[in-house]
Amino acid sequence: MKIRLPVSNETMTKTMLMTAKHRSITALFNENFWNVFLGCPSGEVRK
Numbered sequence: 001m002k003i004r005l006p007v008s009n010e011t012m013t014k015t016m017l018m019t020a021k022h023r024s025i026t027a028l029f030n031e032n033f034w035n036v037f038l039g040c041p042s043g044e045v046r047k
Contacts (some may be wrong), residue, residue: 001015001029
């Protein structure tokens with residue numbers, strides 16, 4: 001799992017065991033998920 005800290009712009013990486021329950025939400029962590037979900041083209045960020 002990678003998390004970017006907004007204030008320092010530092011990226012933290014952690015390893016996490018994924019169960020079937022966790023895998024059901026993996027799409028939420030895809031960089032493009034919310035843009036696709038909201039109907040935005042790949043390069044555009046919706047605000």
